[in-house]
Amino acid sequence: MEWNTGAVRIVILAGGVGGSKFVLGVRRAYPTAEVTVIANTADDITLHGLRICPDLDTIMYTLGGGGDPARGWGREDESWRVMEELASYGVEPTWFSLGDRDVGTHLVRTQMLNAGCPLSEVTSALCGRWLAHEPRLRLLPMTDDRVETHVTIPDSEALGQRRVVHFQEYWVRLQARPEALAVTLVGVESARPAPGVIEALQEADLILVAPSNPVVSIGPILAVPDVREAMRRASASVVGFAGILGGSPVLGMAHRLLPAIGVDVDAAAVGLHYGARSRGGVLDAWTMDSADASSAERVQQAGLRAVVTDLIMRDPATTAAFVSYAIKSATS
Amino acid sequence: MEWNTGAVRIVILAGGVGGSKFVLGVRRAYPTAEVTVIANTADDITLHGLRICPDLDTIMYTLGGGGDPARGWGREDESWRVMEELASYGVEPTWFSLGDRDVGTHLVRTQMLNAGCPLSEVTSALCGRWLAHEPRLRLLPMTDDRVETHVTIPDSEALGQRRVVHFQEYWVRLQARPEALAVTLVGVESARPAPGVIEALQEADLILVAPSNPVVSIGPILAVPDVREAMRRASASVVGFAGILGGSPVLGMAHRLLPAIGVDVDAAAVGLHYGARSRGGVLDAWTMDSADASSAERVQQAGLRAVVTDLIMRDPATTAAFVSYAIKSATS
Numbered sequence: 001m002e003w004n005t006g007a008v009r010i011v012i013l014a015g016g017v018g019g020s021k022f023v024l025g026v027r028r029a030y031p032t033a034e035v036t037v038i039a040n041t042a043d044d045i046t047l048h049g050l051r052i053c054p055d056l057d058t059i060m061y062t063l064g065g066g067g068d069p070a071r072g073w074g075r076e077d078e079s080w081r082v083m084e085e086l087a088s089y090g091v092e093p094t095w096f097s098l099g100d101r102d103v104g105t106h107l108v109r110t111q112m113l114n115a116g117c118p119l120s121e122v123t124s125a126l127c128g129r130w131l132a133h134e135p136r137l138r139l140l141p142m143t144d145d146r147v148e149t150h151v152t153i154p155d156s157e158a159l160g161q162r163r164v165v166h167f168q169e170y171w172v173r174l175q176a177r178p179e180a181l182a183v184t185l186v187g188v189e190s191a192r193p194a195p196g197v198i199e200a201l202q203e204a205d206l207i208l209v210a211p212s213n214p215v216v217s218i219g220p221i222l223a224v225p226d227v228r229e230a231m232r233r234a235s236a237s238v239v240g241f242a243g244i245l246g247g248s249p250v251l252g253m254a255h256r257l258l259p260a261i262g263v264d265v266d267a268a269a270v271g272l273h274y275g276a277r278s279r280g281g282v283l284d285a286w287t288m289d290s291a292d293a294s295s296a297e298r299v300q301q302a303g304l305r306a307v308v309t310d311l312i313m314r315d316p317a318t319t320a321a322f323v324s325y326a327i328k329s330a331t332s
Numbered sequence: 333m334e335w336n337t338g339a340v341r342i343v344i345l346a347g348g349v350g351g352s353k354f355v356l357g358v359r360r361a362y363p364t365a366e367v368t369v370i371a372n373t374a375d376d377i378t379l380h381g382l383r384i385c386p387d388l389d390t391i392m393y394t395l396g397g398g399g400d401p402a403r404g405w406g407r408e409d410e411s412w413r414v415m416e417e418l419a420s421y422g423v424e425p426t427w428f429s430l431g432d433r434d435v436g437t438h439l440v441r442t443q444m445l446n447a448g449c450p451l452s453e454v455t456s457a458l459c460g461r462w463l464a465h466e467p468r469l470r471l472l473p474m475t476d477d478r479v480e481t482h483v484t485i486p487d488s489e490a491l492g493q494r495r496v497v498h499f500q501e502y503w504v505r506l507q508a509r510p511e512a513l514a515v516t517l518v519g520v521e522s523a524r525p526a527p528g529v530i531e532a533l534q535e536a537d538l539i540l541v542a543p544s545n546p547v548v549s550i551g552p553i554l555a556v557p558d559v560r561e562a563m564r565r566a567s568a569s570v571v572g573f574a575g576i577l578g579g580s581p582v583l584g585m586a587h588r589l590l591p592a593i594g595v596d597v598d599a600a601a602v603g604l605h606y607g608a609r610s611r612g613g614v615l616d617a618w619t620m621d622s623a624d625a626s627s628a629e630r631v632q633q634a635g636l637r638a639v640v641t642d643l644i645m646r647d648p649a650t651t652a653a654f655v656s657y658a659i660k661s662a663t664s
Binding site: 048049050079081082083084085086088089090091100101103104105107108110111114125126128129 | 380381382411413414415416417418420421422423432433435436437439440442443446457458460461
């Protein structure tokens with residue numbers, strides 16, 4: 001198939017910061033493709049009565065040109081006056097940064113959710129502002145149901161007797177410092193894929209797994225009932241991208257979470273964790289950085305086609321180059 | 333009684349902008365008094381999922397030194413970024429200005445209300461920040477129940493077939509331009525006075541009715557069941573202050589609403605509308621501006637003690653001077 005011409009249907013499973021950079025690269029590589037992004041929502045949290053969906057917002061802002069390129073999340077030209085007020089009232093928590101412009105998004109979302117709109121409809125409405133110039137890009141939450149990643153950590157004086165914290169508390173407040181003993185996706189067993197998710201996977205010409213966190217970004221999407229099965233049965237090739245380069249995450253703190261699910265902090269180990277579709281997994285090909293070239297054979301032995309290239313997402317053009325190379329290699 | 337020494341208990345019935353200026357003057361005149369402000373809540377509105385209590389907030393910000401002195405409402409040094417975002421999403425209404433700092437207050441309030449706290453407790457918590465330096469000042473909502481002022485206006489093309497609008501829509505969006513045919517206090521019949529309201533009136537040494545809007549600020553407070561009766565039976569003197577000076581409101585647009593309740597736009601007419609306690613009303617004395625000196629006899633004939641002085645609230649000292657003069661005259 002000629003990937004860079006015509007209305008090829010590409011589905012991307014993605015988290016937030018890394019995921020949005022990856023999607024930017026895919027858009028650059030395949031500007032005429034119909035792209036559906038299925039985003040993780042297990043990081044979502046309600047704070048100060050506002051429903052916050054970090055991964056959806058990061059993708060929406062970044063693709064819509066309203067994101068902060070330096071931070072990688074939140075709005076550009078942001079201010080923090082609402083939060084300063086909350087702190088002045090002594091309202092907890094203060095560890096989660098809520099920008100004033102960002103609060104506008106959360107207010108619209110919260111009000112729509114409280115009025116009974118499912119998250120997928122809310123997301124579509126919000127994207128009406130951000131992605132109007134991108135008619136071939138669609139952003140779907142993995143589910144409209146509430147799924148919440150909790151992290152079990154050792155007892156600690158500072159946290160009293162609590163041993164289970166919301167992912168955001170682990171990630172933002174605790175900076176992933178305590179050992180993650182376990183990761184629990186609360187509610188995922190009874191979650192249903194959001195409208196369009198299964199259809200997108202069934203109808204895709206190509207499915208890409210972004211180099212997002214395998215435990216708390218891609219993991220929750222794959223754990224939504226029927227998603228893994230739809231990936232396995234899809235007629236499209238499924239190409240994954242490693243976020244671990246030379247034994248460390250290129251972004252974020254995946255190395256703090258992989259041990260909790262018994263996976264080594266190693267590109268090949270993550271590829272094997274996803275597994276080959278021919279052996280019950282979800283991938284056909286696994287793309288690793290040149291730093292991990294020596295693991296290619298191990299990946300091939302697990303039934304995956306190994307692709308090795310430079311995986312640093314310096315800018316959309318660099319990302320587009322490796323995405324395009326990987327897809328050609330994986331599907332040739 | 334020597335009003336400016338000791339812990340005299342003063343209760344003030346007040347609306348927002350004028351009410352807060354009046355309370356500032358009373359604080360200045362009687363710095364050692366225990367002051368309870370009973371504020372109108374019938375202007376309250378829920379917008380963008382946020383519960384907004386304009387009169388409570390105006391009093392709280394003004395007395396707490398955080399209000400905008402030029403506008404008379406909202407926070408000083410305010411910004412409007414959240415609102416710009418809401419407008420960018422195309423979310424209605426855009427006619428009600430919500431400042432970023434103000435949104436912090438509404439978020440705290442809304443979350444506490446949604447958690448089941450009554451408005452009086454929420455107000456007390458918010459005042460913990462603003463009035464910590466004023467241990468002798470207490471701010472009470474007139475009721476914890478929902479009461480909403482609606483205004484009936486003539487049919488108009490612009491508003492489609494609607495003839496009844498929320499007070500804020502009439503006041504802010506329509507700038508009180510359409511004729512007010514009727515004012516309805518939805519829910520007031522079943523409202524209960526907030527905890528402390530009746531007790532404060534019963535225990536007061538002095539009750540003051542601020543020169544706030546008689547229709548939509550003082551009117552709703554008096555319409556809460558048992559409040560009017562408690563005013564009538566109170567052992568304290570009740571002194572009212574005219575907000576209409578020489579036939580026009582000194583602040584706001586009371587002249588657009590008085591006709592809807594059949595009261596002339598005239599200081600004496602408002603005094604007679606409140607009425608003398610000796611004849612079933614709520615006042616003992618009625619304070620009018622020097623511009624209305626010729627109406628003093630008419631007021632006296634209605635059983636009220638008429639006090640005439642300069643009623644322009646130029647600054648707290650000026651207000652303190654007329655408050656002090658009126659109280660001395662009324663209670664001597």
